[in-house]
Amino acid sequence: MDFLDEPFPDVGTYEDFHTIDWLREKSRDTDRHRKITSKSKESIWEFIKSLLDAWSGWVVMLLIGLLAGTLAGVIDLAVDWMTDLKEGVCLSAFWYSHEQCCWTSSETTFEDRDKCPLWQKWSELLVNQSEGASAYILNYLMYILWALLFAFLAVSLVRVFAPYACGSGIPEIKTILSGFIIRGYLGKWTLLIKTVTLVLVVSSGLSLGKEGPLVHVACCCGNFFSSLFSKYSKNEGKRREVLSAAAAAGVSVAFGAPIGGVLFSLEEVSYYFPLKTLWRSFFAALVAAFTLRSINPFGNSRLVLFYVEYHTPWYMAELFPFILLGVFGGLWGTLFTRCNIAWCRRRKTTRLGKYPVLEVIVVTTITAIIAYPNPYTRQSTSELISELFNDCGALESSQLCDYINDPNMTRPVDDIPDRPAGVGVYTAMWQLALALIFKIVITIFTFGMKIPSGLFIPSMAVGAMAGRMVGIGVEQLAYHHHDWIIFRNWCRPGADCVTPGLYAMVGAAACLGGVTRMTVSLVVIMFELTGGLEYIVPLMAAAVTSKWVADAFGKEGIYEAHIHLNGYPFLDVKDEFTHRTLATDVMRPRRGEPPLSVLTQDSMTVEDVETLIKETDYNGFPVVVSRDSERLIGFAQRRELILAIKNARQRQEGIVSNSIMYFTEEPPELPANSPHPLKLRRILNLSPFTVTDLTPMETVVDIFRKLGLRQCLVTRSGRLLGIITKKDVLRHMAQMANQDPESIMFN
């Protein structure tokens, strides 16, 4: 019977769209570790192997950080170039973006900082005119054509090569990290296509961001490197530790915020986050940030385009507009989540979903047509946010900083007092208002299309626009009415009181918090972005307010809402179960249903079992002593039964359809000429989790969450009554959410 002790091939791997068994993965890892430790005492080579095994975790983190940083640098550089390609091209070297092309030129003047003879717009290149109506129309047309080309290429690539590369990726990664298997979602083709098409869609001017997809890209890198080491490739539980760290590295390169990345992975993405993962995630995030910095995509050793570094103080009285911005963020988050989910549901159920390529083309055309006339939507969203975050010194030439300067002013550069707004500022205000409305509407339709799309940047843009408008309003109010009681104490005439850039930052944080319901990670990301600890209090005030306002309307952030829309089996750790139902209310079989399909310990033949497997589609069967005394022995998985029976029929002699299948140590007493019995004790889980039928569901849900169970058996006085699976728990929770908690007390 030696080969029965060999591991069955393929036993231990999971099928697609199934949940893993966390406890079994953990025990397998402990076994592996114990084996390596015991063998390491045998020889030097074994000792070295055990050292390599211990270090393999750190090596994987290093590799993930390097690759994630490199890919993020490539994406940033390529987006920079391709975004400017819509407007013109550099004649000296076609691979330079607008800013890079004019870098060495000495013909830039103070008034026309952006113009240089080497970089020409399409109208100049094609018809040799740079001003006038025909030039404008030609530029407009070229902009739309380039945007369409990029979007069409992106959606075609996604459709032909890697359909899993569409969407943000964060809802699916959350589900995968909670134990779900989606084969191919973190594969190599998905990685390649997501990287390539992400550049294309961000450059096409659509209202989406690259942060969410960068998390997906980093997790694909994590999956790829973990498949190189058997410690992680054979163990799904350990692999998810690596993926948590990879997600942290992804956010770290997206925002230039390593600590924020780790906290984001902890708060939003991961399901189980042991302390070891915390340290390793931090390492991966740091390596990724360092790699990105050495590639230096933005030319000034900063990681993100909108890094600001001013330190002007803020005043207590300004908390009131900050809280208002928080309320706006919460309201916008609710509005966006509801509308986007409604639109995605429509896409899922009606004919709209049959034309993904056409949908992308239509949305891109509409976006390009409306975005071009307004200078604030024509530029890329990252540049817009950067401009809105920036404080206006005396040297800024943008329209937003067109204040009326006092000609006798002799103050140094960064201490400009509050000034009255000039014409440019008023123009900028209504242009920003139009851009705000446009962005709010178009993002609802853009997020969720069949292209890689994130929503961090559009949310931050919406918040930054709202915040800047509020900031300019407060600034002008303080300038023109500095004798009002609220301004009198802290805003003397001639002082620099209000920084509209800070309001933009607070607005961005509020809107991002309202949509994703991030708390600590949001504040940490924002203050790592700004480099100033002075602004933690306004950021926290806005984040807390927006989360309270948004939670008042619904508990789900956008990612949880998409998880519910797709129906993934995700048991959220944040949901609280407060109803008073019992295990017996949720277990299967209910009253009136056929009895539980069980296997007996030693009285079923191979043929009986095969029939049972064929007729039902349950994922596992409890094993009882006999049909009369339904005392529980253990639990057997369907997949392992199938594989074991198939193997036995092929390899073992004497196994026929009439052979008795037994799960005990010793074969049962059989008559003399009966065929050889089949022992399957190896595949039996002898310690299935059981609860009694009067266990409150609160405890059962807690057990499922904390231990990551897939199913739980219900017994009474030792007799098996029924089974509760994770799906039953989720359905029960969904059912309870629509009813009053106190009114249900049926038994």
Added chain:
Amino acid sequence: MASLWRGGLLRLGSVLGLSGLALSVLLLVQLTDAAKNFEDVRCKCICPPYKENPGHIYNKNISQKDCDCLHVVEPMPVRGPDVEAYCLRCECKYEERSSVTIKVTIIIYLSILGLLLLYMVYLTLVEPILKRRLFGHSQLLQSDDDVGDHQPFANAHDVLARSRSRANVLNKVEYAQQRWKLQVQEQRKSVFDRHVVLS
């Protein structure tokens, strides 16, 4: 065992490929640090209008510690005591970039994009025509849905079944390719048609 070796070789190949790519990019970055292009560093000083001088932007290739108004602004438009006032308003920033990195990255990206587009055109347009010409007359079992199926990889099943019998390297590659096509088709069905995942 052979399949294990093959799987291992494939894995090794992809590892080498990807890590080679990453390392080459990193190496180029280091090389650019070592041999910095003369034009890749600059100190940029922006000076606003002052009295009757218009605003001006000055660029100069200079080290970071010398990056201030007095070293960069040449010729100084104002004289004597006004220099300090003028310089107080100017803002000088040291910037550096790596033109080699930009060039290499863009060219690598465009070549990968171009290769993918070519492969996509081949898979969607050229291959069905070729296959129909090669196997068209002998395909008695080809059902009507396959002929009218506009999805790429529509005939993956048939090729998979046929290629199982032959055994040499080229057909192993084709076998792997057909298996990949089946996987992508499955993914496409669940994402685009049934809207089960990623709606």
